[in-house]
Amino acid sequence: MIAASAFPNPFVAGPDHRVSIQYQLSRAAEVRLDVYAMDGARVFSARGVSAAAQGGVGLNPPVLWDGRDHAGARVAPGLYVAHIVATDADGGVSRRTLRLLVAADPSVLDSLRGSSLNPGP
Numbered sequence: 001m002i003a004a005s006a007f008p009n010p011f012v013a014g015p016d017h018r019v020s021i022q023y024q025l026s027r028a029a030e031v032r033l034d035v036y037a038m039d040g041a042r043v044f045s046a047r048g049v050s051a052a053a054q055g056g057v058g059l060n061p062p063v064l065w066d067g068r069d070h071a072g073a074r075v076a077p078g079l080y081v082a083h084i085v086a087t088d089a090d091g092g093v094s095r096r097t098l099r100l101l102v103a104a105d106p107s108v109l110d111s112l113r114g115s116s117l118n119p120g121p
Contacts, residue, residue, distance in 0.1 A: 013067020028056030
């Protein structure tokens with residue numbers, strides 16, 4: 001029911017650098033997106049993203065994350081996990097997980113590009 005991708009990945013956290021997390025649905029659903037640090041702490045949430053209000057079926061507008069936590073502080077460089085949960089009107093649930101790599105600075109990105117952080121479904 002749901003396919004998802006993140007670009008650019010890896011990325012550098014900050015107001016001028018964001019990762020675009022985009023999802024595609026096979027049927028209309030209510031979508032929740034949470035990003036977690038490796039210690040399990042939730043650092044970002046996009047709850048109540050209404051797929052029906054965004055067109056529902058098909059490719060939906062991206063959710064942008066600038067690498068800042070709920071308090072507005074830049075997260076530490078490292079690996080983060082984005083969990084996307086879509087619940088349709090019949091109560092059917094579909095989940096997708098993406099790995100996001102936050103780099104320390106732009107100079108590290110060239111050596112990391114091309115790595116397979118999010119292999120196919």
